[in-house]
Amino acid sequence: MFSKILIANRGEIACRIIRTARRLGVRTVAVYSDADAGALHVELADEAFRIGGASLSDSYLSGERIIAAAQRSGAQAVHPGYGFLSENAEFAESVEAAGLVFIGPSPAAIRAMGLKDAAKALMEQSDVPVVPGYHGDNQDAAFLGEQAMGIGFPVLIKARAGGGGKGMRRVDRAEDFGPALEAARREAQAAFGDGAVLIEKYLLRPRHIEIQVFGDRHGNVVHLFERDCSLQRRHQKVIEEAPAPGMTAEMRRAMGDAAVRAARAIDYCGAGTVEFIADVSDGLWPDKFFFMEMNTRLQVEHPVTEAITGVDLVEWQLRVASGEPLPKKQSDIAIEGWAFEARVYAEDPARGFLPSTGTLSYLAFPAGGVRVDAGVRQGDRVSPYYDPMIAKVIVHGPTRTAALASLTEALQSSHIGGVANNLDFLARLSQQPDFAFGYPDTGLIDRELEALTKNEAPADAVVALAAVFSLGALKTPPAGDPWLSLGHWQLWGQATRTATLDHAGERHILRVAARGLDLFAVHIGNRVVPVRIGSRSETGCHAEVDGRQSRVEVLEHPHGLTLLLDGRSHDFRLPDPLDGxxxxxxxxxxxxxxxxxxxxxxxxxxxxxxxxxxxxxxxxxxxxxxxxxxxxxxxxxxxxxxxxxxxxxxxxxxxxxxxxx
The missing domain is CATH 2.40.50.100 (RNA polymerase II/Efflux pump adaptor protein, barrel-sandwich hybrid domain)
Incomplete structure (x- = not known):
């Protein structure tokens, strides 16, 4: 086993690797950009090295600087995490050339699966079924358009390099093919330095099911069963689960065997994922699944596999990379219970999932029985330079129903202030009937998007509280001042002020009248809502609104405030009159x-x-x-x-x- 490793990544995956390494007695070295100087992964590591500016090209994509840091630190190996350089064969070669161990597959294996067209050809030779389509070298736009016509719309344009939904476009009509091809090529070139694409038939009722595989340097290859990653938007996974609902023993065996054949075809060593797409128009059948790609690294959703198998995949990575054989044989690996993972992002579902930046003024996840993999803390800033993931919420239960109920409860019990986020969207998605009954597919979110992302108008009680808080009612009057100690009351009539709040694109202009010490009347349309502020704390107060008492947490941030009430977050923005x-x-x-x-x-x-x-x-x-x-x-x-x-x-x-x- 190594005594020290460098982690060539950031955020939650760097923190997650550090936890396992620490348990095994392995010292860790972090790298960081200027934007990440105070990041959580830097604090958790035993030591850390600055590798450049905030931009990716100046830092996390600079293999030369990362290797220099590894050599300077005395690390024996480099763990790439996922994303960034994790599937870069040249980086893996450079690591090995520097006398270090790359904790991952060989450069040859990365190359074999790095270009999707070549990978599909190899899979066909290995008797692994592939999606019908064009996977050739001819990249002429007119020729590709002809191929799409021959395949039949809808088709999927996919970058042959990389993954994560970059350079991918669904096309339903011939007249849309040209602009979609241009956009896919441009995005692929920017993300992977390779604008080449392939064309595939788009399955109308598909499920995305992937198999976790693991190989060692002694010729052993096993699979750790499947994950269902069908809940996606923009080809990015949202909620993953293991095992896959509706999976039969026959199909599990067929998919597992195909994944192992794929790994053996390239002498695979380390953790990898073979991704399949299944046509479920008439159910799950062993002859209706197709190879899509192989990710030659650890996956974001690996915790659900860990939950149902009891295996620490990062520990296996470290052991295999240090030369040890796989800790278990295929017959020793079994499924226990059910697990879900939800990806929590700083993004605004109501605005097309537009990423959000800002300071995490409040961050609270449930404790006990819930695994939260996070790379940020309360007070950290979500910057515009990197992926806006805040955390992954992972639950495990004896059955799918129990695990899904735990996921919903965990999401509803989580609160984030300071940035827009997708917690409410995820909670709704976890309760969507088709998903809840075990019928997910890759088009579900798009079909149900309006219901999943609609901004429900806040109740009058919530608006009334927000109006009162926006005018400073939470601040306790200074003791000993006879004028301020009377609160908002004035001699000649009620003191009245106007509160202007924006919520989900709708503006509320409210008149707030002070009727006495900590007693207010908020005029909402034709209604007058009475509000009484009770005992205060550092983060909120006990309040009575319209005859109902409840505890309210109030998170103030530069552009507004967030109310946590009855298990829900309500974000209000205070418009700046000087900001156009x-x-x-x-x-x-x-x-x-x-x-x-x-x-x-x-x-x-x-x-x-x-x-x-x-x-x-x-x-x-x-x-x-x-x-x-x-x-x-x-x-x-x-x-x-x-x-x-x-x-x-x-x-x-x-x-x-x-x-x-």
Whole structure:
């Protein structure tokens, strides 16, 4: 076993590797960018080295700097985690050339599965079923369009390199193929340095089922059963579970055997995942699953496999990389119970899952019986430079029903303040009837998107409390001041103030009257809602609203406040009267950057006429591409950015003027 390893990653996966290494008595070395100088993984590691600036190219994608840090630290091996350089064969070769051990498969195995077209050809030779499609070298756009026509729409355009949904587009009509191909190539080139794609038949009722495999240097290969990752949006997994619902012993055996054949075909060593897509239009059948790709690394969703098998996959990685044989044979591995994992992100589901940045002013997850893999703490900042994942919530139970109930309870008991997040979306998804009954598929979220992301209007009691708190009612008057100790009461009538709050794009303008010490009347439409503030604490108070008493936690942050009430979070934004961004973002004259990012494409020039819905600017931010479109017809009056510019949230990118009559 190694005595010291370097972790070439950040966030929750770095923290998770550190926990296992510490249990095994292995010292850990972290690396960090300028943006991560105070990050949790840096604090947890035994030592840490700065490797560059905030951008990925200056830090976590710089193999040379990472290897230099490993050599300087005296580490014997490098664990790549997932993402970044984890599936980069050149990096693995450089690690080995530096006299270090790469905790992962061989460079040859990474290359064999790194290009999806070549991998599919290899799988066909190994008697592993593949999805019908075009996997050749001809990348001429017209030729690819012809192939798509021959395959039959809908089709899926996929980058041949990389993964994670980058460079992937579903196309339902021939006329949409050209623009989709262009976007997929551009995204693939930016993410993987390779714009080549392949075309596959898109299955209308598919399930994404993957098999965890593990090999060692002694020729042993096993699988640790399946995970169902069908709940996806933009081809990114949202909730994963193990085992897969509805899986028969026959199909589990067929998929497991196919995954082991795939691993043996490339002499695989270490942790890997063979991803299959299953056509479930008439149920799960052993002859209706197809190879998609193999991820030659640890997966984000590996904790659900650990939960049902009792295996620490990171420990296996360290043991196998140090030359030990696999700790168990296939016959020794069994399934116990059911597990779910939900990915908690800083993003706004109501705004197309737009990533959110800011400070985590409040972060609370349930304790006991729930595993939370997080790479951040309360008070940390979600930056625009990296993936916006906050944590993974993992539960395990004796049955699927029990485990799913635990997941729902855990999500509803979790609270985040300071950034938009997907907790409510995940809680709703965990209760969606098709999923709850065990019928997930990759199109479920898209079909149910409106119900899953709709912003329910907050109850009058919640709005009333927010209005009172926004005016400073939580602050206790200084003792000994006879004027302030009377609270908000005044001699000649009630003291009245106006509270303006934004909630889910809707503005509330409310009149709040003080009727006495800590007693208020909030006018909401034609209603008057009485509010009494009771005993206070550092984070909230006991309040009585409209005759009902409850405990309220209040999280104040620079742009507003979050109320935690009855197990739910309610986010309110306080508009800045000096900030025109909020008005222009929803207006039709100015195109506003919704978040910090890089301008990838500018599709118009000053003086161009545009129509409502036309794509104007393409931004890249937090590992995703955003296309900003015209909200009305008009003429580009001024253009304030160019391709390659780095912008901040609220930047006016361009201004439209009405078309001349």
């Amino acid at each position: 961004a909020s008005e222009s973002a929803a207006g039709s004259d100015r195109l506003i950057a919704p978040m910090p990012g890089l301008i990838k494409l500018v599709r118009v020039r000053q003086g161009d006429a545009v129509s409502k819905g036309d794509a104007l600017v393409v931004m890249e931010a937090m590992k995703m591409e955003l296309t900003l479109s015209a909200s009305r017809d008009g003429i580009v009056e001024s253009l304030n950015v160019a391709e390659g510019d780095q912008t901040t949230e609220g930047t006016v990118l361009l201004v439209l003027k009405p078309e001349e009559a």
